[in-house]
Amino acid sequence: MGMLVKLRVALAAKPPVLYVVVVLLLPCLTLGAGAIVPIPPLKPVDSITAEKIRLGRSLFEERLLSRDNSVSCSSCHDLSGAGVDHKPRSIGINGAVGDINAPTVFNATFNFRQFWNGRAKTLEAQIDGPVQNPKEMGSSWNEVVRKLKAIQTYQDRFRKIYPDGVTPENVKDAIATFERQLVTPDSRFDEFLSGKSALDELAKKGYENFKSFGCISCHQGVNVGGNMYQTMGVMGNYFKDRGTPITEADLGRFAVTKREADKYVFRVPSLRNVELTAPYFHDGSASTLEDAVRVMAKYQLGRQISDREIDSVVAFLKTLTGKAPAVLENSRTTAGAKAQ
Numbered sequence: 427m428g429m430l431v432k433l434r435v436a437l438a439a440k441p442p443v444l445y446v447v448v449v450l451l452l453p454c455l456t457l458g459a460g461a462i463v464p465i466p467p468l469k470p471v472d473s474i475t476a477e478k479i480r481l482g483r484s485l486f487e488e489r490l491l492s493r494d495n496s497v498s499c500s501s502c503h504d505l506s507g508a509g510v511d512h513k514p515r516s517i518g519i520n521g522a523v524g525d526i527n528a529p530t531v532f533n534a535t536f537n538f539r540q541f542w543n544g545r546a547k548t549l550e551a552q553i554d555g556p557v558q559n560p561k562e563m564g565s566s567w568n569e570v571v572r573k574l575k576a577i578q579t580y581q582d583r584f585r586k587i588y589p590d591g592v593t594p595e596n597v598k599d600a601i602a603t604f605e606r607q608l609v610t611p612d613s614r615f616d617e618f619l620s621g622k623s624a625l626d627e628l629a630k631k632g633y634e635n636f637k638s639f640g641c642i643s644c645h646q647g648v649n650v651g652g653n654m655y656q657t658m659g660v661m662g663n664y665f666k667d668r669g670t671p672i673t674e675a676d677l678g679r680f681a682v683t684k685r686e687a688d689k690y691v692f693r694v695p696s697l698r699n700v701e702l703t704a705p706y707f708h709d710g711s712a713s714t715l716e717d718a719v720r721v722m723a724k725y726q727l728g729r730q731i732s733d734r735e736i737d738s739v740v741a742f743l744k745t746l747t748g749k750a751p752a753v754l755e756n757s758r759t760t761a762g763a764k765a766q
């Protein structure tokens with residue numbers, strides 16, 4: 427709680443004392459100064475759900491979902507990598523450069539909202555975004571349904587699960603059902619939390635720092651993030667210091683609510699598998715974890731931290747790399763290789 431008191435004092439000059447109380451203090455009070463919990467085991471699935479998962483995976487890797495049949499969900503969310511594209515901003519059809527960095531689809535099911543600005547409530551609703559975004563897949567549901575219906579095997583696979591066959595709702599249901607399997611359990615940190623193994627000295631120190639610095643007041647819960655909105659630049663003007671023009675994407679939740687207070691507010695990202703998902707931040711501006719941690723300490727906590735402290739926090743963050751999703755067991759992923 428020491429850090430919160432300090433934050434309140436530091437911000438007393440600005441209006442957001444109430445903001446600090448509501449946004450930083452409340453989550454701490456309700457969740458005990460922030461806690462991280464292990465990924466729960468997946469529930470066994472019935473045979474219809476298993477079919478949906480297989481169909482969902484096919485659709486996730488299906489280029490017909492894009493206007494010129496060139497891009498699939500997996501083009502930007504590489505399933506054999508860590509569910510990202512490793513680009514500062516994604517590239518869609520016709521080489522269009524997107525507006526924002528692609529977050530991973532791994533463990534997205536645990537985020538309380540989808541997208542950096544939280545504009546989609548569910549994984550299903552999220553899918554309307556990429557399919558229709560002119561800088562991503564640039565298609566429409568009519569077109570997608572027409573193209574899928576033209577393929578007999580898709581017709582058959584949909585009918586087996588859904589009486590009404592190929593519809594936008596069913597495409598979304600299948601993909602989201604697949605995405606809910608994309609969880610990466612049994613990270614070294616989860617094993618530590620459940621008492622199965624210890625952390626090495628540096629990672630242990632890093633976890634202590636992560637708590638005492640106050641990182642955990644924003645990055646917490648099952649996804650070590652993904653359960654609240656926060657301003658980027660609580661303790662300093664990140665965007666001014668970045669030196670490049672402010673984009674629409676930088677405005678964060680403001681795009682959704684149009685409320686001044688929501689400018690530069692983002693859903694806090696998950697830190698699971700973060701060692702594998704560079705570059706970092708919504709603008710892809712940090713290319714290493716060390717950079718990202720330094721920026722966070724400065725702009726979110728008003729702290730200058732030493733290289734040694736950064737190394738410890740990075741060592742801790744690396745313990746958040748989990749096992750590859752079991753549903754992908756046929757294809758070995760980096761996440762899996764790391765965890766073994």
Ligand code: HEC
Nearest residue numbers: 498499502516517518526527528529534540541542556562
């Ligand atoms: C051209 C690259 C591209 C394609 C194709 C693409 N995505 Fe994304 N995806 C992104 C970007 C960029 C974001 C972040 C957008 C934002 O927050 O405004 C994103 C966000 C997401 C999220 C939210 C994750 C989170 O933590 O908020 C999910 C889930 C997702 N995509 C799934 C999909 C699915 C399913 C498809 C296929 C139907 C797909 N994506 C196609 C680039 C892409």
Ligand code: HEC
Nearest residue numbers: 640641644656658692694695706707708718719722723726
């Ligand atoms: C006040 C809330 C808050 C605090 C405190 C905070 N973060 Fe963050 N963190 C965020 C937000 C919001 C973002 C997304 C910012 C953006 O993309 O512009 C973020 C992004 C990150 C990222 C990049 C993740 C990615 O996938 O791009 C890392 C790594 C990170 N934080 C680590 C830390 C560490 C380590 C600390 C402590 C030194 C910390 N954070 C403290 C809110 C916070």
